[in-house]
Amino acid sequence: MDPTASSNPSSNPSSKARADAAPSLIGQRVKKPDAPDKATGKTRYINDMVLPQMLIGKVLFAGRPHARIVRIDTTAARALPGVHAVLTGADAAGLKFGFVRDNVALKDRVRCEHDEVAAVAAESEDIAARALALIEVEYEDLPGVFTPEAGARDDAPQIHDNFPGNRSLRFEFKHGDLAAAEAGSDFIVDNVFRPHHVTHCCMGTSCAIADFDHNGKLTIWTQTQYPYNYKMDLAPALGIGPGDIRVIQPPVGGAFGSKLDVYPYEPIAALLAKKTGRPVKVLYTRGEEFKASPTRQAAIIHMRTGCTREGTLTFRSADVLLDNGAYTSWGPTIPVIMMRTTSGHYRVPVVDFKAQAIYTNNPYAGSFRGYGNVQTTWATAQQMDMLADLIGMEPLDFHLKNAQLSGEVTPQKSYLRECALVECLQTAAAASDYSRKRRAYAAARTQPGRFKKGIGLASSIHNAGGAKIHKSDGIGTILKVDDYARVTVITGASEIGQGIDAVITLIVAEELGVPTEHVTLVNNDSDIAPWDVGVHASRTTFIAGNGARRAALKAKAQILAGAEKLLGEPAAGLALRGGAVVRAQDGKEIIKLERLLRQMHFQAEPELVMVTDYYEPKSEPEGASHVSDHSAAYAHAVHVAEITVDTLTGEIKVDKVTVAQDVGRVINRMGLEGQIEGGLAIGLGYALSEDMRIEEGRLKNACFRDYKLITAPEMPPVEMHFIESMCAEGPYGAKGISELPTIVIAPAVANALANATGVRIFDPPMSPEKVARAIFEQGLPGASQPEAAARESATV
Amino acid sequence: MSPKTEIRFKLNGRELQLEVPVTMKTLDLLRERLGLTGTKYACGEGECGACTVQVDGKTVNSCLMYAVDLDGRELLTIEGLRTPQALHPVQQAFVDHGAVQCGFCMPGMIMQANYLIENQPGLTREQAKRGLEGNLCRCTGYTKVLDAVESVVQSKA
Numbered sequence: 041m042d043p044t045a046s047s048n049p050s051s052n053p054s055s056k057a058r059a060d061a062a063p064s065l066i067g068q069r070v071k072k073p074d075a076p077d078k079a080t081g082k083t084r085y086i087n088d089m090v091l092p093q094m095l096i097g098k099v100l101f102a103g104r105p106h107a108r109i110v111r112i113d114t115t116a117a118r119a120l121p122g123v124h125a126v127l128t129g130a131d132a133a134g135l136k137f138g139f140v141r142d143n144v145a146l147k148d149r150v151r152c153e154h155d156e157v158a159a160v161a162a163e164s165e166d167i168a169a170r171a172l173a174l175i176e177v178e179y180e181d182l183p184g185v186f187t188p189e190a191g192a193r194d195d196a197p198q199i200h201d202n203f204p205g206n207r208s209l210r211f212e213f214k215h216g217d218l219a220a221a222e223a224g225s226d227f228i229v230d231n232v233f234r235p236h237h238v239t240h241c242c243m244g245t246s247c248a249i250a251d252f253d254h255n256g257k258l259t260i261w262t263q264t265q266y267p268y269n270y271k272m273d274l275a276p277a278l279g280i281g282p283g284d285i286r287v288i289q290p291p292v293g294g295a296f297g298s299k300l301d302v303y304p305y306e307p308i309a310a311l312l313a314k315k316t317g318r319p320v321k322v323l324y325t326r327g328e329e330f331k332a333s334p335t336r337q338a339a340i341i342h343m344r345t346g347c348t349r350e351g352t353l354t355f356r357s358a359d360v361l362l363d364n365g366a367y368t369s370w371g372p373t374i375p376v377i378m379m380r381t382t383s384g385h386y387r388v389p390v391v392d393f394k395a396q397a398i399y400t401n402n403p404y405a406g407s408f409r410g411y412g413n414v415q416t417t418w419a420t421a422q423q424m425d426m427l428a429d430l431i432g433m434e435p436l437d438f439h440l441k442n443a444q445l446s447g448e449v450t451p452q453k454s455y456l457r458e459c460a461l462v463e464c465l466q467t468a469a470a471a472s473d474y475s476r477k478r479r480a481y482a483a484a485r486t487q488p489g490r491f492k493k494g495i496g497l498a499s500s501i502h503n504a505g506g507a508k509i510h511k512s513d514g515i516g517t518i519l520k521v522d523d524y525a526r527v528t529v530i531t532g533a534s535e536i537g538q539g540i541d542a543v544i545t546l547i548v549a550e551e552l553g554v555p556t557e558h559v560t561l562v563n564n565d566s567d568i569a570p571w572d573v574g575v576h577a578s579r580t581t582f583i584a585g586n587g588a589r590r591a592a593l594k595a596k597a598q599i600l601a602g603a604e605k606l607l608g609e610p611a612a613g614l615a616l617r618g619g620a621v622v623r624a625q626d627g628k629e630i631i632k633l634e635r636l637l638r639q640m641h642f643q644a645e646p647e648l649v650m651v652t653d654y655y656e657p658k659s660e661p662e663g664a665s666h667v668s669d670h671s672a673a674y675a676h677a678v679h680v681a682e683i684t685v686d687t688l689t690g691e692i693k694v695d696k697v698t699v700a701q702d703v704g705r706v707i708n709r710m711g712l713e714g715q716i717e718g719g720l721a722i723g724l725g726y727a728l729s730e731d732m733r734i735e736e737g738r739l740k741n742a743c744f745r746d747y748k749l750i751t752a753p754e755m756p757p758v759e760m761h762f763i764e765s766m767c768a769e770g771p772y773g774a775k776g777i778s779e780l781p782t783i784v785i786a787p788a789v790a791n792a793l794a795n796a797t798g799v800r801i802f803d804p805p806m807s808p809e810k811v812a813r814a815i816f817e818q819g820l821p822g823a824s825q826p827e828a829a830a831r832e833s834a835t836v
Numbered sequence: 837m838s839p840k841t842e843i844r845f846k847l848n849g850r851e852l853q854l855e856v857p858v859t860m861k862t863l864d865l866l867r868e869r870l871g872l873t874g875t876k877y878a879c880g881e882g883e884c885g886a887c888t889v890q891v892d893g894k895t896v897n898s899c900l901m902y903a904v905d906l907d908g909r910e911l912l913t914i915e916g917l918r919t920p921q922a923l924h925p926v927q928q929a930f931v932d933h934g935a936v937q938c939g940f941c942m943p944g945m946i947m948q949a950n951y952l953i954e955n956q957p958g959l960t961r962e963q964a965k966r967g968l969e970g971n972l973c974r975c976t977g978y979t980k981v982l983d984a985v986e987s988v989v990q991s992k993a
Contacts, residue, residue, distance in 0.1 A: 075936040088867070240974075242940075244938070293940030295938075538937065718975045752968040
């Protein structure tokens with residue numbers, strides 16, 4: 041079986057309509073246009089950029105979690121030759137920014153270890169570092185708050201004066217009669233899950249370059265993945281208007297959600313640039329990156345799920361406590377998605393969700409691929425597995441019994457127009473021989489032997505057509521075709537490595553019948569490209585793909601009308617193919633496209649082909665009630681993980697992962713595979729090894745030696761099955777795809793661990809230490825103790 | 837300022853003679869003095885492989901090697917792998933197999949992959965995994981990287 045086969049490649053409606061046509065590009069393997077320059081080292085990332093007169097900015101971090109600044113003396117630093125400016129909290133006073141305006145670029149009081157207390161601009165990094173060492177700061181340490189439970193106590197130290205009780209954001213959603221549903225449940229599972237702190241580890245560390253012109257306009261070169269709202273968020277940190285900011289996005293070394301907000305180093309670069317009148321670059325070292333960039337939101341999830349003896353879900357409740365950290369970025373807003381999973385992961389008739397974020401003196405969280413859903417699915421997907429065992433039902437049957445079908449609407453009004461959950465479950469289970477292996481491995485648990493095999497299945501649901509959490513979820517596109525039939529697409533869609541460049545060139549080439557190499561993207565300058573909400577919420581292929589296609593279709597209509605006018609051939613019978621205008625019926629070439637374009641241009645009534653489009657998806661604003669069809673599409677994925685557990689060391693080896701994902705329709709097959717493999721790797725790191733060790737607010741493992749990413753030998757083979765549900769609203773039927781791979785894998789491994797050993801871990805990562813300890817404490821049902829296993833292994 | 841010393845070495849096939857501070861790392865010499873920014877900084881501690889270059893035919897983390905130690909040696913960077921006309925076959929394979937997403941780790945990854953392919957005839961996928969263990973990538977999950985390496989090995993067989 042072709043491991044990457046689409047489930048129904050023949051159900052492609054446009055290919056039927058184009059029976060005459062040249063082979064379609066949709067679903068083909070298209071190379072990323074920027075790959076050759078990246079592979080040869082030619083690409084100039086923001087980290088590589090040097091501007092004339094550029095100064096280097098460096099930040100002094102507090103290095104303590106909670107303190108008053110008694111005195112700060114920058115005299116010696118200012119006097120160091122080569123130093124151009126030294127800024128402290130006084131220079132940013134009153135310039136509050138952030139989701140709830142609780143942050144400033146430079147602090148006059150310390151609330152977390154990486155609080156920025158001063159910044160220097162100097163001729164070189166070396167001089168800037170020496171200047172930082174000359175800044176004298178006297179601190180008065182304050183008692184800190186290091187867990188949300190501690191922060192919620194009445195006598196807890198207050199972290200922000202205007203957030204009494206350390207209360208940050210709160211969310212609630214209720215649907216149905218919980219007490220009645222509980223009473224009507226034959227089985228209830230009740231667990232506390234503790235998803236932990238991890239961080240993005242972009243290979244390119246955080247970087248910003250800022251420069252003001254003499255009209256007071258700021259140009260900022262940044263890694264941002266949301267260039268337009270970024271202006272709105274950056275402006276208050278500088279005391280200027282959003283309209284006075286130009287955002288340029290050079291190539292970046294990864295983002296994964298970490299650049300979906302403004303973080304202090306960006307306004308610091310701008311404040312230094314304003315002070316010195318010169319461009320200033322701030323670039324983090326890896327150690328700074330670990331300490332000062334956002335984390336994934338940590339949470340304490342008390343989840344309960346009930347069902348009947350027959351296996352019908354009765355309710356799901358979640359009481360969530362979030363460690364807000366010192367400031368509020370996107371992290372504490374994850375309940376917006378957590379509640380969608382709580383209410384929408386399988387058919388849940390009664391839902392009770394509440395979440396409270398509590399300020400602590402810990403690092404604070406931003407958005408991270410799988411936003412909120414990684415944490416929630418960790419809980420829901422394990423409880424599904426646990427309930428199936430409690431009832432004594434085959435898990436696959438239990439999943440199928442509660443799986444939604446096309447046309448169903450969740451309690452929060454997510455409308456599952458094209459729902460392929462059943463097909464995903466059946467495909468992944470059949471391809472991996474899941475049910476048989478699960479029974480066999482459970483039976484083998486009682487056999488002697490150090491190494492145990494396990495198989496685990498997990499699924500989830502995620503928005504796959506954006507999420508209308510802003511007033512708009514749309515995108516602007518400008519498209520022009522020049523006299524040589526070269527196409528330029530000016531789009532708001534940001535490229536952060538995910539491959540929207542390949543998707544857009546593919547779509548435009550498909551519609552205009554030109555080679556993909558003849559399509560150029562302009563998408564990195566907010567003064568040129570039109571608005572887009574940003575790369576998040578698995579939205580870009582869906583939203584920007586639709587925008588590009590609509591713009592291309594407008595250009596195509598103009599070109600064919602031009603052909604009709606100049607050549608007398610009815611436009612309705614014409615098509616664009618192979619760089620020419622052809623007769624749709626038999627593909628006969630009428631005129632080369634570039635020749636037609638020149639004729640249209642250089643005639644008595646000249647016209648240029650240039651079109652604009654604004655696409656707004658048919659989704660509803662999230663709203664305060666959280667009852668709305670907030671995405672233009674939803675999708676499911678099912679992962680089956682097969683693992684081997686070393687019961688002596690606790691080490692989990694993932695042998696294979698089988699993925700069945702509703703992708704709507706495959707657009708760029710190569711990019712799709714890459715997104716799933718890469719998303720899985722991030723999810724596996726979360727599941728197995730990545731762990732920020734934060735003790736009393738201090739990060740203890742700020743390096744790759746101690747913070748373990750998945751490496752090549754640990755990456756399992758991935759068998760992928762793309763389920764094509766043909767989303768009516770998506771481009772060619774496509775849905776967004778990139779977050780589900782990160783969301784689903786961890787609980788699939790957890791369920792496999794339970795299958796192999798009977799042990800469940802509720803607080804990731806499932807590190808060897810935790811797994812070995814759990815096996816040691818609980819013992820393998822019927823299996824030998826680790827000491828005995830060790831003796832056995834010696835004789836193997 | 838730290839004292840300087842003169843070194844003479846071959847950079848991507850051409851002789852070069854220059855004065856460098858004795859504390860300067862090869863990575864900084866490449867990026868800051870010579871404008872060869874294809875070699876990336878991502879950790880500065882020899883833990884990620886993004887700065888991998890070849891010295892006298894062996895791959896090293898250029899962030900750990902002092903520039904003065906280049907004296908009398910041959911240094912190959914990602915910029916020297918291709919010819920002016922064409923990508924090196926390993927580079928081309930990475931492009932063709934979709935191994936490049938954000939691409940930041942790829943110069944180092946390609947240098948290491950090329951070293952493995954050149955020095956281990958009939959390199960297996962398992963051997964390639966082990967050989968690339970020191971090169972971190974956050975985008976790809978390594979699968980397409982290994983596909984690319986395999987394709988080059990097969991084309992040589």
